[in-house]
Amino acid sequence: MALRVLVVDDSAVVRAVVKKAISMCGVEVGTLYEAGDGGAALEILSRHEVDIVFSDLSMPGIDGHALVARMAEGESTKHIPIVIISAAPNVQTHLEDGCPAAVQAYIRKPFRPEDFRAILASVLPKVGRPPHAN
Amino acid sequence: MRTDTVMDVLRATTPKILEQVAFVFAEPTDSPEPFGEDVRAASIDFMGPLTGSLHLTTSSLCAAGLAANLLGVEPDDPAAVAYGADALGETLNILCGAVLLELFGAVDSNHFGLPRVGAAPSPDTSLLVETVSFMTDDGHRIDAGAVWRRTAP
Numbered sequence: 568m569a570l571r572v573l574v575v576d577d578s579a580v581v582r583a584v585v586k587k588a589i590s591m592c593g594v595e596v597g598t599l600y601e602a603g604d605g606g607a608a609l610e611i612l613s614r615h616e617v618d619i620v621f622s623d624l625s626m627p628g629i630d631g632h633a634l635v636a637r638m639a640e641g642e643s644t645k646h647i648p649i650v651i652i653s654a655a656p657n658v659q660t661h662l663e664d665g666c667p668a669a670v671q672a673y674i675r676k677p678f679r680p681e682d683f684r685a686i687l688a689s690v691l692p693k694v695g696r697p698p699h700a701n
Numbered sequence: 702m703r704t705d706t707v708m709d710v711l712r713a714t715t716p717k718i719l720e721q722v723a724f725v726f727a728e729p730t731d732s733p734e735p736f737g738e739d740v741r742a743a744s745i746d747f748m749g750p751l752t753g754s755l756h757l758t759t760s761s762l763c764a765a766g767l768a769a770n771l772l773g774v775e776p777d778d779p780a781a782v783a784y785g786a787d788a789l790g791e792t793l794n795i796l797c798g799a800v801l802l803e804l805f806g807a808v809d810s811n812h813f814g815l816p817r818v819g820a821a822p823s824p825d826t827s828l829l830v831e832t833v834s835f836m837t838d839d840g841h842r843i844d845a846g847a848v849w850r851r852t853a854p
Contacts, residue, residue, distance in 0.1 A: 577815070578791045580771050580784045587773070625794070625815055654798030657809045676795045677721040 569597025570691075571615070575608040575622040575634065576652065581676075585621055585652065588680040592687050605629025609637055612644050619690065621674075624653040639667035648690050650674060707847055710803045711755070712833045715845040718796045719837075723770040723788065726838040733834035733842045736760060741786055743793040743818040747801060749811035753849025755800065756832075757793045763841035764789040790816035796845070 574585045582601050589596060600615065602608035606629045608622065620638070624631035631651060638644040649669045651658060654676040671690045674682045712729055719725040739761040746754045762776070764785030769776040771788055794816045801811045832846035 578787050578794075580768055580787045581791055583772055625813070627815060654795045655813070656798050656802035656805070656807045656811055659807060660809050676798065677718065 569595045571598045571600070571618045572596055573600040573602065573608060573611055573617045573620045573622075575602045575605065575620065575626070575631070577603050577623065577626040579603070581623070581652075585683075588678070588683045589621075589687075591680045592684045594687055594691070605631065605634035605637070608634055612638070612641070612647075617647055619687075620647055620649045621652055622649060624651060624655060624658070635667055635670055639669060645669060648693065650686055650690065652676060652678065707751070707800075707804065707849065708831050708833060710800055711845050711847055714799050714803055715796060715833065715835060715843075718792065718799055719767075719835075719843070722792050722795055723767045725767060725770065727835035727843055730834050730836045730842075733836065733844070736842060741789050741818060741820065743786075743789045743816050745790075745793050745797045745813055745816045747797055747811065747813035747849075749801065749808070750805055751849045751851055753847060755793060755797050756844070756846040756848075757789060757796065758844040758846070759789065760841060761785055763837065763843060766837075766839070766841065767792055786818040790818040 572589060574582050576582050576585065586599055600611045600617065602611055604626045608620070609629065622631045622634055635649055638647060638649065647669060648671045650671060651673040653673065658673045658675055671693070672686045674686060716727045719727050737760055740758060741761050741764045742756065742758045744754050744756045765781045766776045768784040768788035769778060769781035772780055772784065774781050797813045801813070805811055832844050835843045835845065837843060
């Protein structure tokens with residue numbers, strides 16, 4: 568089954584670049600959802616099944632921290648792997664300091680398309696997905 | 702922290718980020734061309750060992766160029782024009798993270814807010830301690846500025 572991806576970032580430009588980077592990873596992407604903040608992301612997650620979430624941290628309204636916490640509380644969302652994408656210099660501490668287990672990795676901005684390939688290769692087998700379409 | 706240390710980091714980091722984020726090549730200049738009337742100004746607040754804000758100012762045309770390079774479209778593409786401010790703000794967001802990382806490393810006490818982008822220079826431009834001007838290889842001026850104070854321990 569093709570991968571169902573949710574990209575969460577308040578920048579439409581970043582969402583477009585992330586989508587492009589994911590599409591270059593050799594992974595068969597089925598549906599690629601977009602959300603401009605955590606609230607919109609939770610709305611999508613309540614209506615659709617998603618295999619992996621890529622989320623920024625700093626966003627207006629429900630930010631990435633709150634999104635991760637809310638997903639950890641939800642029975643249907645707590646197992647969805649989350650990859651944090653952030654320009655914050657301390658982004659890795661979110662993986663090290665009591666972050667919900669669903670947060671599998673982080674990508675620091677500015678990122679390269681290769682960063683996504685490596686992350687997907689690492690994360691997808693953990694959720695029973697092959698890292699590449701072929 | 703000496704003023705010139707922050708500005709040295711800003712002077713060195715801004716071209717790297719412009720290149721990495723949007724494939725824009727820029728060099729510092731001491732004699733920048735004046736901006737036209739159509740100026741975009743982005744600012745972002747940061748907190749930590751230093752508290753203050755960073756600023757990026759350029760023309761709308763250059764901001765559209767940033768968006769075009771990020772999106773992989775022509776600069777006159779409607780999407781590039783529409784997302785110029787978004788691209789400028791995101792570039793500043795990434796620049797802020799890179800500057801703080803360079804100055805302090807990955808310490809947990811550094812935080813920064815959301816970028817704000819306006820059609821005119823930020824109201825507190827007069828407070829800028831210093832601004833570094835850059836010229837891109839296609840002739841656009843980009844100013845990077847900072848205002849800050851040391852946070853009491």
